[in-house]
Amino acid sequence: MCTLGGSVAQACATDEKAGGEFTTLRQDRASYEEIVWDKVADSQQSAVTAGRGFVRQTWVVSPSLTPDVAGLGPTYNRPSCISCHPHNGRGKPPEVQGEPMRSMLVRLSVPGLDNVGGPRHEPAYGDQLNEFGVPGVPGEGEARIEWVSLNKTLPDGEIVALRQPKVTFHKLAHGPLDNSAMSSLRVASVMYGLGLLEAVPEKDIQAIADEQRREGRGVAGTANRVWDVAKQSSVLGRFGWKANQPTVRQQIAAALLGDMGITTPLFPKPNCPPAQTACIAQKADTHPELNNETLDQMALYHYMLAVPARRDVDALAVKHGEKLFTEIGCSSCHRSSLTTGDFPALPALAGQLIHPYTDLLVHDMGEGLADGRPDGIASGRQWRTPPLWGTGLLEKINEHTTLLHDGRARGPLEAILWHDGEAEDARTHFENLSRADREAVISFLRSL
Ligand code: HEC
Ligand code: HEC
Structure with missing residues (x-):
């Protein structure tokens, strides 16, 4: 039975302690926001608190009376990290026709690679559609989703309604997208446990690929390769739906620039493609707008977030579902156990x-899941296996149950029914289970 020692879960069965010593027993709406204070050195406390402040901060347009939190734009999607990652959690797609995207975004590119092997930017809009502009700068345009419904009949006759998004672009400020433009819909993914994932040794990840x-x-x-x-x-790429970012720190810097228009020493140039003259003419800020210290504080805050402990691990259906999850091949990709290696940036994350x-x-x-848009060496059909830890608390914390890169699954x-390609075998086994067994697998997923 798990108990709470300070802010750290102790005396748990090993499989309950999802994040090792970085596990929290909280099961309420703040479970994704819990800092493992016991692991924070005295000298780091103010940095962690500052990092949290920046993640929660609503950024404002320069010039401002609060220059520390100014620098939003010239173009952006949302003014804060947590508007897309509420409670450090997951975003969701618009549900009804015409509803704007509030916690997801659309990546753009044209065929070919940029000079470091990344996606080549769409010439007029860059690598992401930014809906909003600061005063005097037009937003780039809007992306809307239309849901196409389809039904899937399982071998025992159960009919499951599925939906697939179709994206359309509106109010494009700089003319139509390039004829060869490719787009990728992505909901915001969770922010906890990422330091642990960054600390998994590359050779162990490669060994899994060999074993598969x-x-x-x-x-x-x-393994994706990214710059x-x-x-x-x-x-090695680790973060994002296609493992398109290598480190938490670079992921944060990319989010600051791509989602909010804020420059950092990693990405010091404003996000203004050549055609966007008003964007280029906007000179209210000096670049980079944030320094390395701020970026480090934000990364440290991410490293210190706990992973929620599993719940109901002894329930019969959960135990049965866990066994089936392995038997039918889900665990070939969704690996239950990994061990972190040395991590000089934060030794507490090691081992x-x-x-x-x-x-x-x-x-x-x-x-069916392909976006047709390569990212690094990940193809238009490839996606990173998303970590499933903590997903059982999604509904409680983010008040929705949508899953997958574009939130199509309700x-x-x-x-599971969208799994195909390399996961076809596992999905077929799942479909052929009895209804009670399928429900057991889902009970197991809810215990994570
Ligand atoms: C417009 C919505 C939006 C905003 C604002 C936003 N994000 Fe994200 N975030 C996303 C999306 C979408 C992804 C997935 C990106 C991908 O797959 O390319 C993501 C991914 C991430 C990840 C990687 C998670 C993982 O499991 O791999 C981190 C960390 C992150 N964001 C942090 C931040 C921080 C910090 C900020 C503020 C500086 C921020 N985000 C602002 C939408 C947003
Ligand atoms: C070949 C590797 C592979 C296998 C096998 C596999 N998955 Fe997945 N799983 C993935 C990938 C990749 C995604 C993300 C796909 C996307 O977002 O388009 C995913 C997504 C999921 C999600 C949604 C997670 C999220 O964060 O949105 C769940 C739940 C899930 N899988 C459960 C299962 C179950 C149950 C099985 C066994 C029936 C299974 N998976 C088998 C690779 C796999």
Whole structure:
């Protein structure tokens, strides 16, 4: 039975302690926001608090009476991190026709690679559609989703309604998108547990890819390779729906620039494609707008976030579902256990046995989920196995149950039924389970 020692979960069965010593027993709406204070050195306390402040901050347009939190735009999607990641959690897609995107975004690119192997920017709009502009600068335009419904009939006759998004663009300020433009819809993903995932040794991730090929069940994940700006080299990608960012720090800097228009030493140039003259003419800020210290504080805050402990691990249906999850091949990709290696940036994260249910690899998930937009060496059909830890609390914390990169699935059942490509075998086994067994698998997912 788990107990709480300080802010850290103790005396738990190992599989309950999802994040090792970085696990919280909180099960309320703040569970994704819990800082593991016991692991924060005295000298780091003010940095963690400052980092949290920046993540929660609503940024304002320069010039401002509060210059510390000024620098929004010239173009942006939302004015704060937590408007897309409420309670450090997950975003969701618009539900009704014409509703704007509030916690998701659309990545854009044209075929080919940029000079560091990343997606080539759409010439007039860059690599992401920014809906809003500061006064005097037009927003780039709006993306809308239309849901196309389809039904899937399972072998035992159960009919499940599915939906697939179709994106359309409106009010484009700089003319139509390039004829060859590709787009990718992505909801905001969760912010906790990422330091632990950053600390998983690259050789262990590669070993999983090798093992998948040896197992021969059609599962063959690939480690994405992406540009690490600080290291100036191509490295393993870990974060984002296609493992398109290498580190928490770079992910944050990319979010600051791409989602809010805020420059940092990692990305010091304002986000203004050549065609956007009003954007370029906007000179209210000096760049970079934030310094390395702020970026480090934000990264440290992410590192210190706890992962929610599992719940109901002894319930019969949960135990049965867990066994089935392994038997039918879900765990080939959703790996229950990984161990973190040395992590000089924050030694406390080293040597933790964690239960994230990911392999950090990208997999071909079939045509139905494909976005057709490559990212690093991840193809238009590949997605990173998302960590499943903490997803059982999604409904309580974020008041919705939508899953997958574009939020199309309205719960775990729909998410599983979209699995195809490398996951076809596992999905087919799932479909052939009895209804009670399928529900057991879902009970297990809810315990994570
Ligand atoms: C417009 C909505 C939006 C805003 C604002 C936003 N994010 Fe995100 N965030 C996303 C989306 C979408 C993804 C997934 C990106 C991808 O797959 O390319 C993401 C991914 C992330 C991830 C990686 C999570 C993972 O599991 O791999 C982190 C960390 C993150 N965001 C932090 C931040 C921080 C910090 C800020 C504020 C500086 C921020 N985000 C602002 C939408 C947003
Ligand atoms: C070949 C690797 C692979 C296998 C096998 C696999 N998954 Fe997945 N799973 C993924 C990937 C990749 C995604 C993300 C797809 C996307 O967002 O388009 C995913 C997404 C999910 C999600 C939604 C997670 C989220 O954060 O939105 C759930 C739930 C899930 N899988 C459960 C299962 C179950 C249950 C099984 C076994 C029936 C299974 N998976 C088998 C790779 C796999």
